[in-house]
Amino acid sequence: MASQAREGGPGGDAPGVDKIRDLLFGNQMQDYDRRFSKLEERFLQRFKDVESETKRNLETYESNAKKQVDSLATQLRNEKDARAEADKEMDRNLRDQNQALEKQVRALSDQLSELEREFADRMSRSDHLLREEIKQKNESAQMLMEKIFSDLSNVKTDRNLLAGLFVEVAKCLNQDPVGSKSNSERGWKVS
Secondary structure, three states: OHHHHHOOOOOOOOHHHHHHHHHHHHHHHHHHHHHHHHHHHHHHHHHHHHHHHHHHHHHHHHHHHHHHHHHHHHHHHHHHHHHHHHHHHHHHHHHHHHHHHHHHHHHHHHHHHHHHHHHHHHHHHHHHHHHHHHHHHHHHHHHHHHHHHHHHHHHHHHHHHHHHHHHHHHHHHHOOOOOOOOHHHHOOOOO
């Protein structure tokens, strides 16, 4: 410690010690300094290389990631557009089918209305024809009955005539001049 105090205290090396150190270790120290300096340069260069390579890798990664994200976004947009187009197509198809069904329903409804009208007309005509037929049959039956009554009246008249004729014949028979048996004997009763 005494030597340190003489040499200028701790940490304060005297200029003579530096010279001795330079003489003893000078070349080595310079060599070490050069080596350290080269090592430091190489380290810094390597660090810069690693940094630039990392930067390039990051930029490449970012670029690839961005491309993939863009590609995925494009795919999603395309799929969304395709689905939207498919939905529109389905809507169009459903609308077309709905319109076709409505058209068929209207046509069937019109046909049903036409059939109902035709059925009502047929029923009305059939009803009218049936009424006419009943009326004709009624008239015909009435005429037949009148004819029958007329025929019956004629038959009665004929009976009356026949009865009158029989009476006349009976009278004639009663006046028989030849002494024939009387009518009561013959079994005839004349009234």
